[in-house]
Amino acid sequence: MTAAELVVDGLGMKFEGLTALAEITLRVPPGEIHGLIGPNGAGKTTLFNCLTGFYRPTSGAIYLTGQRIDGLPPHVITGLGIARTFQNIRLFANMTVLENVLVGQHQHIAVGGTDILSTRRPVYPTPVERILILRGFPRAAVNGIIEIAGAIARPPRVRTAEAAAVARARDLLAAVGLRGRENDLARNLPYGDQRRLEIARALATRPSLLLLDEPTAGMNPQEAAAMVALIRRIRDEFETTIILIEHQMRVVMGVCENITVLDYGRKIAEGPPAAIQRNPTVIEAYLGTRAIQGGGHAAP
């Protein structure tokens, strides 16, 4: 996957009169590591929710490498290349580590037949499919029949696809440092490993834009440093653009090339870390906390 460009144009999000985001305009060039900071309630996570299609923005537009994506359902947006992790980890707790990553690959496991969801996947009609479609069966029904038939009969093609997915899942787990934990239940992993698994699972969707929501939350400085190294490595090895929400200023200032600052749902500043640290509006917004100058945490 090649890294994507994200353009957000005049984005607004209102919840029954409450303005969560207003007039957000943002451009993140391909391959950038971009920071999203701001006091609690500034709208950072709301912006992520708009980008992934979980919320439908009330105004404005979002473009991923030129394609407009706002208003599309989440699974389609995932197929187009946006993946995210969560501030409060949301793994499939009762599935194994390996299975979590396999779910991430959902759209990339050819079960026989084309997947109606994926707009990126090439179309491989099987002979059976071709006949059914020619006979006028609706595409969704044909896909359904093929998927169930594939799950029951497990023809070589399905088995090959599964094996490839498992191999790739193992690679991803190795890349985030979880080799050997494949068959553990996700909920039995220690906290830091759960965060890493979330990243592996997000990478499994083959993102061109990766959204990380507080990837170092609850980590000590050593763990946070390891996470920063991992984030850089992901950008280089997996060729993704990365946007991260982060409260640990040392992390943000260290890893981000550009930073957007939100306050009360508006963008109040944008620029490279050094400029942001000196920006009077930003300091004003954070006043009362020792966030910007020091290395500590921002808003509580």
Added chain:
Amino acid sequence: MPVALTLSVSFWSDQFVNGLTTGSLYALIALGYTMVYGVLKMINFAHGEVFMLGSFAGYGALVAMGGNDLSGPAVALAILGAIIVAMSASVSASVVIERLAYRPLRGAPRLAPLISAIGVSIFLQYLVLEQTSARAKFYPDIFPRGALGAGPFEITYIQLFLIASSVAMMALLYAIIQRTRLGRAIRAVAENPTNASLMGVDVNRTIVFVFILGAAMAGVAGVLYGLFFQTIRGSMGFIPGIKAFTAAVLGGIGSIPGAMAGGYVLGLAETVGRELLNELPGVNLGNQWRDVIAFTLLVTILIFRPTGIFAQRSTTRA
């Protein structure tokens, strides 16, 4: 139990086989309840009627293929054909029910789809009763008679076929759930639909698959029921449906292995359990008591162990 069993070994083994037979049917039907509950947190009370429709479709297929005139190897083919027709009918009905009666209510208060399900259940039941003038139909009596036996243990061919095909269907379903992309998607949606959609899983489509798989099991159960009990009628879905729901609750609703185990526990409780109670002095429970036993079990479980008798750590839930 410190009571000496007065009846013969062959009596108990018969009860055991009978328990396994009805238990197989309960388990097959219970899977539909438990899987739908797993993804939608909703009790699909129309599932008993999906089973009934499968049974009627299988009956229609058998009659169309020659009914009582079938003999020899044609019987096997006809039964296979009837099972396929029944599965198709149940699946089609279930997909339509989901689309028309449940999907529009997604996100509504939990009571709304439940009431809708009860409405669908009554609608289908009376539709078939009306079409059949409320008369029973009788499955062609084509299944080979006879039994396999060793010592006091005896099992009729039809019971063997019923139990074996149920177990095979359940094994197939379990393999799909545990080992395929489809199964993982179902488990992911059951755990967290939002999260699953962010992994690229189409939640609506996955829910349809859940209805399809559950209905397929019910369709098979419909034919097996018809072959075994022979009498089918428009109202036949109600009691097995409620029993299967009980089985799903016994095993911990939402859990697939739980539903299978719950079906057999319930089947055995109604037969072996009842006869064990009869061993107590002064107790004499007739066959009609089986429903009392089943629903006493349901109420007891709901009061004391609402997560099911196996108290699943939720690992195997799907």
